[in-house]
Amino acid sequence: MDNVELRVYDKELTPLGVIDEIASLLWTPTYWNEGTVGDLKLLVPMTENNKKLLKKGNIIVLHDGAADYTDETGNWRRGTQIRYRHITKDAEGAEQIEVQGHFLKKWLSKRIILNKIVMTGTEQQKINRIVTENHGTGAATKRQFKQFVILAQEDLGGSSTEFAYEDYTDAGKEIYNRALAGKLGYDILINENTRQYGFWLYKGKDLTSGNSEGNTPSIFSRDFDNVNEQEYTESDEGSKNVMYATGAADENGTAPLVEVDQGGEGIDRDEVYVDMSNISRQYTENDVEITIPEAEYKKMLAAATADALEDYGETVSFTAIINITSNLKYGEDFNLGDRVTCIEKNWGIRIDVRITAVCLAYQNGTKEIEATLGESLPTLIQQIRKVR
Incomplete structure (x- = not known):
């Protein structure tokens, strides 16, 4: 593991040092999962250097090969934040430090969607709007992530659909849901030179044997x-191919019902119902309450139902x-x-x-x-x- 290096930073990305000898390291990035403690599992011998560096809240960046993303400002790499530390001493007197942490995409759940978002767009556009308005420059100053930018993206494709995000929804979970729907990957990367965090949204390449993009197959x-x-x-097990859903009631107390059918008849038809009355018919814009037109509301309800049915695949x-x-x-x-x-x-x-x-x-x-x-x-x- 001569080429492996673990660099440690504080949350302001001030360099603190490099980890000494590594006994064991598990580094598990995911494409669209939200990030969880256990993404990083590190076991090292107790040294003065390691004891000083491996503290809760510090950031670890792995150097082993190419960067995850590169632009005109330099290289960007994934980082993990230490959230758990355990120190042991065995019968022979040998001391070890174990730390665990999550990738920085987990930070997206530090914010809720404070203001309802009603829009028509691709999953890429929806995700970028959530991040801009709740973590980036579109958020109130005290809600903005410091040293944070949204990295440049190409058009990641996908169809445009209507959708409404309920007020106070966990922003990280909604970004995960949108990424899953659009088959997109995401994370928060670190530029060690500029000391910045960057939201990275991307789509993996098609390297299948019959790909039509001219990529060398893997x-x-x-x-x-x-x-x-x-x-x-x-x-x-548990799969369904038809979903019925009801939305919020109108002024007459009538709740609309939508059906999303992926096909299937007789015993091959598996139905499920979900209550989507949390999708409000109203939202506030510039202190004015706006009621969503019935036809548009039903389109949003159908889109949300189609997304929910994906959970049963x-x-x-x-x-x-x-x-x-x-x-x-x-x-x-x-x-x-x-x-x-x-x-x-x-x-x-x-x-x-x-x-x-x-x-x-x-x-x-x-x-x-x-x-x-x-x-x-x-x-x-x-x-x-x-x-x-």
Whole structure:
């Protein structure tokens, strides 16, 4: 792990130093998940330097290969914030420090959507508006993130839909929902030279075997010796293909009902109902209360229902431990968020899936990469949406 370096900063991005010897490091960025404590897991020997650097609230930036994003101001990299610290001493007197933290995208949940947003636009436009008005220059001064910019973006495509964001919604969760709907990745990156944070919204490349964009395909298969271990899981438990939803009642007390139907008849039709009365018919703009026209309101309700139905899709997961000495190099031939092809002839599997998480594991002087392609299965606390 000679080329691996962990640089530590305070929240103002003042350089504090570099971590000494690393016993174990798990660095797990995700494409669209919100960020959670456990994204970073670090175990190091107790030294005066490490004890000084590894404090709650400090920021860690991994240097191991190319930057995540580059513009005219320099390189931008992902960072994690330390939120947990544990110190141990064994029977032989050896002391170790364990820290855990989350990627900085988790900070987006430090804000709520303070003012209702009613708009028509792509998921990219919706996300940028949420960030601008609640974290960036469009927010009140005391709500603005310091040293924060929105990084330049290309047009990420997608269809334009009507939508209304309820007042006081968790901004981070809504950004996650919009990113998932648009199949977009995002994070907050760090520019160590300019000492800035940058909101990064992007879309992974299509590297599947039949891609029409002219990209060199990335194909993962034991036949190509680029996969050491792998697991495949598919599940349609809890899946639904029809959703009924009711919105807020009008002045006569009548609540509109919408139906979103993905197809299916007889026993192949799986229905579910959701109450969407929290989508208000009114919003305030320049201190004037505005009522959304009935036709526009029903379009918004239908769009929200279609998004909610995505929560009930089938799940497909292909987890692979990648051979780092193989023909495909992480950060060069493929990246987090790219769509790739996975083939396992013995299992009769050939699928095109997105890389939704990458775990970089450094331990005992070795490096290992585990990629999650598609989605992990739903847990009791999170219903994972289908990757299309």
